[in-house]
Amino acid sequence: MEDDAIGSAMRRYVTRRLAQAVGVLWAAYTVSFFVLYYLPGDPVAAMFGGGLDSTTVSPAQIAELRHRYGFDKPVFVQYIDYLGKAVRGDFGNSVSTGRSVTATLAGALPQTFALAGLALLLSVVIGGALAVSASYTRRRWLRQVLLSLPSLGMSLPTFWVGLMLIELLSFRIGLFPAFGDGGLRGLVLPAVTLAVPPGALVAQVLAKSLLAALDEPYVQTAQSKGASRLRIHLRHTLRNASLPTLTVVGLIGGQLLANAVVVETVFSREGMGRVTANAVTTQDIPLVQGVVVFGALVFVLLNLIIDLTYPLLDPRIIATPGSRGAIAGVGA
Amino acid sequence: MINELTGQAAATVDPVVDPVADPVVDPVTVDIQPGLGARVYRAIRFFAHRPGLLLSIVLVVLVIVAAFWPGWLSGRDPLRGDPSDSFRAPSAAHWFGTDALGRDEYSRVVHGAQLSLKATLIAVAVAFVVGALLGLVAGCAGRWVEGLLMRFVDVLLSIPGLLLSLAMVTALGYGTVKVAIAVGIASVAAFARVMRAEVLRVRHATYVEASRSCGARWYFVLRRHVLPNSIGPVLVLATLDFGAAILSVSSLSFLGYGAPPPAPEWGTLVATGRNYLANAWWLTALPGLTIAATVLATNRIARALDGEWARQR
Numbered sequence: 001m002e003d004d005a006i007g008s009a010m011r012r013y014v015t016r017r018l019a020q021a022v023g024v025l026w027a028a029y030t031v032s033f034f035v036l037y038y039l040p041g042d043p044v045a046a047m048f049g050g051g052l053d054s055t056t057v058s059p060a061q062i063a064e065l066r067h068r069y070g071f072d073k074p075v076f077v078q079y080i081d082y083l084g085k086a087v088r089g090d091f092g093n094s095v096s097t098g099r100s101v102t103a104t105l106a107g108a109l110p111q112t113f114a115l116a117g118l119a120l121l122l123s124v125v126i127g128g129a130l131a132v133s134a135s136y137t138r139r140r141w142l143r144q145v146l147l148s149l150p151s152l153g154m155s156l157p158t159f160w161v162g163l164m165l166i167e168l169l170s171f172r173i174g175l176f177p178a179f180g181d182g183g184l185r186g187l188v189l190p191a192v193t194l195a196v197p198p199g200a201l202v203a204q205v206l207a208k209s210l211l212a213a214l215d216e217p218y219v220q221t222a223q224s225k226g227a228s229r230l231r232i233h234l235r236h237t238l239r240n241a242s243l244p245t246l247t248v249v250g251l252i253g254g255q256l257l258a259n260a261v262v263v264e265t266v267f268s269r270e271g272m273g274r275v276t277a278n279a280v281t282t283q284d285i286p287l288v289q290g291v292v293v294f295g296a297l298v299f300v301l302l303n304l305i306i307d308l309t310y311p312l313l314d315p316r317i318i319a320t321p322g323s324r325g326a327i328a329g330v331g332a
Numbered sequence: 333m334i335n336e337l338t339g340q341a342a343a344t345v346d347p348v349v350d351p352v353a354d355p356v357v358d359p360v361t362v363d364i365q366p367g368l369g370a371r372v373y374r375a376i377r378f379f380a381h382r383p384g385l386l387l388s389i390v391l392v393v394l395v396i397v398a399a400f401w402p403g404w405l406s407g408r409d410p411l412r413g414d415p416s417d418s419f420r421a422p423s424a425a426h427w428f429g430t431d432a433l434g435r436d437e438y439s440r441v442v443h444g445a446q447l448s449l450k451a452t453l454i455a456v457a458v459a460f461v462v463g464a465l466l467g468l469v470a471g472c473a474g475r476w477v478e479g480l481l482m483r484f485v486d487v488l489l490s491i492p493g494l495l496l497s498l499a500m501v502t503a504l505g506y507g508t509v510k511v512a513i514a515v516g517i518a519s520v521a522a523f524a525r526v527m528r529a530e531v532l533r534v535r536h537a538t539y540v541e542a543s544r545s546c547g548a549r550w551y552f553v554l555r556r557h558v559l560p561n562s563i564g565p566v567l568v569l570a571t572l573d574f575g576a577a578i579l580s581v582s583s584l585s586f587l588g589y590g591a592p593p594p595a596p597e598w599g600t601l602v603a604t605g606r607n608y609l610a611n612a613w614w615l616t617a618l619p620g621l622t623i624a625a626t627v628l629a630t631n632r633i634a635r636a637l638d639g640e641w642a643r644q645r
Binding site for chain 2: 023024028031035039151152155159166167257259262266279280281283289295300
C-alpha cells in the first residue's frame with residue numbers, strides 16, 4: 001500500500017521532470033534560432049560573411065539562396081519549418097562543408113566525449129580529494145592553503161593553463177605529446193587542462209558543505225560511539241555533503257563542452273570544440289545552432305539523470321515537489 | 333486608522349525591542365563617531381591583517397592606470413619595435429622580453445589593458461543592466477509576466493555560457509565591443525535571478541506597504557524603497573562577475589574573435605605568443621600571468637566587499 005503511493009509519487013516526479021526537460025530544449029532551440037538567424041538582420045548575407053555585393057553575387061542568385069533556405073517565407077512559417085525538421089533530428093546542412101549538421105556533430109562527438117569524460121573524472125576525484133583533506137587536516141595553515149587553491153584554479157585562463165602545461169611537460173621534459181590525438185597519453189594534458197575550473201568548483205562546494213556537516217549532531221553521536229576521524233569523514237560527513245556537489249556536477253557538463261572549444265584549439269585536437277570554433281569563424285549558422293542545442297541537450301540530460309538519482313540518495317526529495325529542479329536551474 | 337494601528341503595534345512591541353535594539357544601535361553610532369586618526373588607524377590595521385587584499389587593490393589600480401594613462405607605466409611604443417631586437421628574454425631593459433618584431437612585450441601588455449578593461453566593463457554593464465531590469469520587472473509584475481521571464485532566464489542558464497557567447501559572436505560579428513556584448517548577454521541570467529529574489533524579499537516589507545498605503549505612486553515606491561534596498565547583492569554580484577568577464581573576454585579574443593591582430597589585447601597577445609611557445613616562453617607566460625593575476629585580484633576584492641556587505645546588514 002505504502003509502496004504503491006511512493007511508486008506513483010515517483011512516476012509523477014519522473015513525468016514532470018521529463019516534460020520540463022523537453023520544454024527547456026524547445027526553448028533553447030527557439031532562442032538560438034532567433035539569435036542566429038534574425039539578430040544579424042539578413043541571415044543569407046551573414047552566412048556568406050557579408051560578401052553579397054552585386055559584384056560577386058547577382059540579385060537572382062541571392063533570391064535563389066533565399067528561396068533554397070526558405071527565407072522568402074514569413075518568419076513564423078520558417079520557424080515552424082525548421083522546428084519540424086529539428087524534431088526529426090535534421091538541423092540542416094553546414095554552409096561551408098555541405099555535410100549534414102547532425103552527421104558532422106556525431107562524427108566529432110567520440111573524441112570530445114572521451115576528453116570531457118576523463119576531465120569530469122579528474123575534476124571530481126581531485127576536487128573531492130582536495131576538499132576532504134582540507135576538512136580532515138588538523139593543521140590550520142594547511143587547511144587555509146588547501147581552501148585557497150580552488151579560487152586560484154578558477155582565476156586561471158584555461159587556454160593559458162594548457163599552453164603552460166605544453167611548455168613545461170612537453171617541450172621541456174617531453175613527458176607527454178604536445179599536440180594531436182595520439183591515444184591515451186595525448187589525452188592526459190588536455191583533460192587536466194579542461195578539469196581545472198570544474199575541479200575547483202567541486203572542491204569549493206564540497207569543502208563548504210563538509211565543514212558545515214562537521215557541526216551536525218550526528219557527528220557528535222558518531223564520535224561518542226567511538227568512530228575514528230577517518231570513518232566520520234568518509235562515512236558520515238562525505239555522504240551527507242555530497243548532495244550539493246552532485247547538483248554542481250550537472251552544471252559542469254555544459255561547462256566542459258564549452259571549454260572544449262578552447263582546449264581542443266590549444267592542443268590542436270579534432271572534436272566538437274574544433275568544429276564549433278571553425279563554425280564560428282566561417283559564420284556557419286546551422287552548425288553553430290546545432291552545437292548550441294547540443295550543449296543544452298547535454299545540460300538537460302545530465303540534470304535529468306542527477307534529478308532522478310536524487311530520490312535514491314535522499315527519499316525526502318519526492319515529498320517536496322520541484323525542490324531539486326529549482327536548485328539545478330531547470331524550471332521550478 | 334493606519335496611524336492608530338501602527339501606534340498600537342509600536343506600543344506593544346517597544347518594551348520588547350528596546351533592550352535588543354540598544355546594543356545594536358550603539359556600535360553603529362560609535363562606528364561613525366571616531367575622529368580621522370582613529371579611522372585611519374583602523375583602516376591600517378584592517379589592511380595589515382589582509383596583505384593579499386592590499387596587494388589586490390594595488391594591482392587593480394595599476395591595471396586601471398594602464399588602461400587610461402598607459403604612458404605613466406611604459407614609455408615605449410607598443411606597435412613599433414626594432415627587428416634586430418627580436419626574441420629577447422625578459423631583462424631589465426625589457427621586463428617581459430620582446431616579440432618576433434622586436435616590440436616590447438611589457439609595453440604591449442600595458443597598452444592591452446585598455447581594450448581588455450573596456451571589454452570587461454561593457455560586458456559587466458550589459459549583464460548588470462539587462463539582468464537587473466529583467467529581475468526587477470519579474471519581481472514587481474508577478475503572475476504570468478514573472479513566470480515567462482524566469483522561464484526565459486532558465487533557458488539562458490541551460491545553454492553553457494561560452495557557447496551562448498559564441499552564438500552571439502556568430503550573429504553579431506567580430507570585434508572587442510561585440511565580444512563584450514556577447515559575454516555580457518551570457519551572464520544576464522545570474523543577475524536576473526538575484527535581482528528578482530531581492531525584489532521579492534523587499535516587496536512585502538513593512539516600509540514598502542506603508543509607503544503604498546500612504547498613496548505613493550508605484551514608480552516612486554520602486555525608486556525610493558525597492559531599488560535602493562535590493563540593489564546591494566546585485567552590485568556585489570557585479571564585482572564578482574568582473575573576474576569571470578575578464579576570463580571570458582580573453583578566451584574569446586584568444587580564439588581570434590576580438591580585436592584584429594596589430595592591436596594589443598590580452599587574449600590576442602597569448603594567442604600570438606602561442607606560435608613561439610617553443611623558443612620564447614615569455615610571450616605566452618607573462619601576458620597570461622597578467623590575466624590570471626588581475627582575475628585573482630578582482631575576485632579577492634569582490635569577496636572583501638561581499639563580506640563587508642553581509643556584516644553591514
